[in-house]
Amino acid sequence: MVNLDLQVQRNLKGIELEKAGEVEKAIELYEANIADNFDGNHPYDRLAVIYRRLGKTDDEIRVLRKGIWVFENIVGSQRADGMPKLDRFKKRLEKTLAIKGEVGDLKPTLKPATQGPMDDNEQVNLDDLDGFEFERVCHRILERIGYGEVEDIVDVGDEGKDLVAQGPQGRMIVECKHSPDSSVGRPIIQKLHSATVSSGCRIGMIITTGSFSKTALQYAERLSSTGVQIKLVDRSLLADMAARAGIEFTTLKKPMSVWTYDVSEQENLDRAFARFLDSSFESHPAKPSQMLEILARELELIPAFEIRYDVDAIFKTSIGLVHHEARKGGRFMLEAETGKPLKDEFPRFFEGLPLKRFSSDSFKGWHPKEMQFQIDMTRMRELAKNEIIRRHTKSVSYVGGNNRMYEKTCVPNEKQITLCDLRQLYIPISTSNMKILKTQYKVRYLDHPSGKVDILGNTLLQCVICNEPVNETKPYLCNVCGRPCHPRKTFSSHGFKCRICGKTMCKDCTAFKRNFILKSPRCPSCMDLKKPDVEKAKSPSSAVTSGLLEETRKRV
Numbered sequence: 234m235v236n237l238d239l240q241v242q243r244n245l246k247g248i249e250l251e252k253a254g255e256v257e258k259a260i261e262l263y264e265a266n267i268a269d270n271f272d273g274n275h276p277y278d279r280l281a282v283i284y285r286r287l288g289k290t291d292d293e294i295r296v297l298r299k300g301i302w303v304f305e306n307i308v309g310s311q312r313a314d315g316m317p318k319l320d321r322f323k324k325r326l327e328k329t330l331a332i333k334g335e336v337g338d339l340k341p342t343l344k345p346a347t348q349g350p351m352d353d354n355e356q357v358n359l360d361d362l363d364g365f366e367f368e369r370v371c372h373r374i375l376e377r378i379g380y381g382e383v384e385d386i387v388d389v390g391d392e393g394k395d396l397v398a399q400g401p402q403g404r405m406i407v408e409c410k411h412s413p414d415s416s417v418g419r420p421i422i423q424k425l426h427s428a429t430v431s432s433g434c435r436i437g438m439i440i441t442t443g444s445f446s447k448t449a450l451q452y453a454e455r456l457s458s459t460g461v462q463i464k465l466v467d468r469s470l471l472a473d474m475a476a477r478a479g480i481e482f483t484t485l486k487k488p489m490s491v492w493t494y495d496v497s498e499q500e501n502l503d504r505a506f507a508r509f510l511d512s513s514f515e516s517h518p519a520k521p522s523q524m525l526e527i528l529a530r531e532l533e534l535i536p537a538f539e540i541r542y543d544v545d546a547i548f549k550t551s552i553g554l555v556h557h558e559a560r561k562g563g564r565f566m567l568e569a570e571t572g573k574p575l576k577d578e579f580p581r582f583f584e585g586l587p588l589k590r591f592s593s594d595s596f597k598g599w600h601p602k603e604m605q606f607q608i609d610m611t612r613m614r615e616l617a618k619n620e621i622i623r624r625h626t627k628s629v630s631y632v633g634g635n636n637r638m639y640e641k642t643c644v645p646n647e648k649q650i651t652l653c654d655l656r657q658l659y660i661p662i663s664t665s666n667m668k669i670l671k672t673q674y675k676v677r678y679l680d681h682p683s684g685k686v687d688i689l690g691n692t693l694l695q696c697v698i699c700n701e702p703v704n705e706t707k708p709y710l711c712n713v714c715g716r717p718c719h720p721r722k723t724f725s726s727h728g729f730k731c732r733i734c735g736k737t738m739c740k741d742c743t744a745f746k747r748n749f750i751l752k753s754p755r756c757p758s759c760m761d762l763k764k765p766d767v768e769k770a771k772s773p774s775s776a777v778t779s780g781l782l783e784e785t786r787k788r789v
Contacts (some may be wrong), residue, residue, distance in 0.1 A: 240266050244275050254627060256283060267299050271384055272308050274300070274318045281325065282365050286385075290329065297326040338418055357475075358753045359413070359442060359484040367411035368395045370480070373438050374471075379710035380405065394428045404434045410441040413468070413486055417445050419452045422463060425604065438464040440471055442489075444611055455494060465609060469657060473536070473606040479593040493591040493659040496532065496599075497680045500662075503527060505686045513694065515720065516710040517735050521669065528666040528673075532601040534659040536569035538608075539580065540617045541654040544625050546645040551568060556643045562653075569606040569657070572616045582679045582687045591659050606657065613655060621650050662689070670715030693717065698727035698740050713742035713756065729754035 243262040250259035254724025260283060263276040277300035286295040304319040340689065357370055368385070375383050377690055396407035406429045410417055417439060429437035439445075445453075446468050453463040472489040475482055482489040497505060507522030514521050546558040566575040589595070608616070626644045633639050664677050677689040690695070691702040697716040707716040709728035718728040718739040729743045730736065732753040745752035 239247055240269060244273075247276070247279065251279070251283075257525050258765060261281070267296065267303075270303050270307055272303060274322075276307055277303075278363075282363065283366050284453040285329075286287060292328055294326065297329065297606070299320055303327065303446055317497070321361075321548050325363070325475075327513050328366070352442070355479060356481050356483055359467065359482045359489065360486065362411060364409070364411050367442070368409045370475075371407065371409045372396055374474050374480060375407070378474055383407075397432075398438075404432070405438055406432055406434050406435040407438045407440065410439065410440075410443070413442040413484070415443045417441050417443060417449055417465075419446070419539070420450045422449050422452050422465075426456055426461060426463060429463070433710060436462050436464065438466060440466040442468055442471065444468060445609060447611065450609070450611060467609040467611065469610040469613070470577070470606050471661070472657060476653060477593055477603070477605075479491060481592065483592065491591040491657045491659065492588040493534070493595055494586055494661060495589060495682050496596070496661045496663060497684075499527075499530065500667075501682060501684070502530075502680055503687075505684050506665075508684070509686045509688070510693075510710075513707065514710040514717065515707045517730070517737050518714055521710050524710075524712075526668045526670045528668060530666075532596060532599045533662050533664070533666045534596075534601050534603050535575075535662055536604050536606045537566045537575060537579075537660050538569055538613050538617070538657045539564065539566050539654075539656045539658055540620075541656075542617070542621055542651065543651040543653060544621060544649060546643065546649040548629075548641065548643040550631070550633075550639075550641065552631065552634055555641060556627060556629045558627060558645060560625065563624075565624070566658070566660075567613065567616060569608050569613070569618065570604050572608055572612070574620055575660075578687060578689075579679070582685065583660075583681075586683065588658075594648060595659075596661070600741050601661070603659075610655065614652060617652060617655065617745075618647055618650055619647070668715075669710070672715040696727055709737040711739040711742055712736045731756035731759055733759035 243266050247259040250256070250262070260280065263280045263283075266276040267280065268386055277296055280296040281300075284296065291739065300322045301319065304322065308319075312405070362370065367441065372383050372385060375396065375398050379400070380398040382398070384397045384399070386394045386396065394406050395409045398405040398407060406425065408421070408425045410421065421439060425437045429435070445465050450465065452787040453465055456463050468487065468489060472482065472491050476491045506527070510521035510525060525611065540563075541544050542560075542563045544558060544560045544563065547554065548556040548558070566579050567573065568575060590607050602788040614648070622645055626642065628640055628642050630640050632637060661679075662677055663680055664675065667674050667676060674692055676692050679685075679687045679689065681746070693787050694704075694708060694717060695702050696708065696719045697711075698718050703717065703718075703719055706720055709730075710717055711728070713736070716739050719726070720728050721730065727740050729738050729740065732755060734756060736758070738754070738756055742757070743754045744757065744760060746755050
């Protein structure tokens, strides 16, 4: 008869031996339990992990097959946990056999570290991974995104070291924590710090599928002043790293996706720019699109979080309600590298446009300049709430009970704010070098295959004479040099139209022909600039003054 108490004692002693680094003795105890057909999962799980780390694949397969036999023939469906554990053993056996190459048509979820780079857009089901398999995924990600050569630490008593990366910044110790439902605290940071220092390294990294506590984040920040940098990679930063490495995580729990938007093909962009310029300028005789030449185009990807939120804050005084600050479905974006808010034109531009999942080949052929997500989700939530408070802080005036006027600053608190969604995005921003006649421009803009274009900044709508943006009306586009300017006014004009042909011109390209007291604007094509009665105009007012002086001299 099997002694259940003895089997339990073996498992507990095996755990103690593993912690003490005496792995071989732990293996003996676990092997004794599976020889007795122990009907729990612990010895099978631990032996599979240990044998995987030690590279003993045949022993790992033997243990998993024994576990499947026990749960099929002894445990069966008598216990509620029987079938889920049986399924987990089967899936793990399939992966192990696939890695070893013993299954023909089965494609493994993971590839061994010695088989070279992964295929683009590989899918990994995060819910099926155990701790060791998660380490293998992290190994792949780090190698693919440029952390250099990555080495597995096969010792079970790794003392806070799962991987060692040798890259341009030197050796880096990496600890991997597959704990999607928990928060990594300060003790784990201390353990990695000790492992990093004892290994003679100056950089450590913790990668988790969960989050970090505020105390852990603060402690890691303080450690940087000691000369040892501890990088913290939470669920959101891991999602970004995986996407750039060509891995898509699938999970039934919290989503781990990074999104982006499509950009226009060059032909469509040319048409969109033509429509934008033709509708933005007054130009004669040529339309802006007829003078436009796009020379080159670059693409950069800005990491950002799109925040959607609700606010419902009531403010009262002794006289009752003085202000109700309410907003449902608020939306803004924060840069994920600096935490600064992006201009509201960004969410407005992309409102209603379809998203696509970001991956390493999202913009193939463009070679975009990439920034990276630098702010973890814990910090981003805090930044988002601070920004919401800033946006919805209002000063209100009210009449008190004594009939005097008072002013109150109404500041929403965190309990009055609901963060509905924080979505990770790469925002594509295009930069084009273009030429209109003699003038070259470097223009940053948002664009989309739907035909939308939004120019960032005032590069194209800034008067060349006064360097001020033209907001109140359409600017003239000079058909001589290709520069924008304010349209003609009664006084101090910066732009003119040729009196003969109607050509739009800037002040610098306009010549004037004297016509009695006044001078009429002419383009270079409509008059011979060599005639003595033609001069460059400084302004119409100066032309009138010169004419009056000349008439006065003649009379004298």
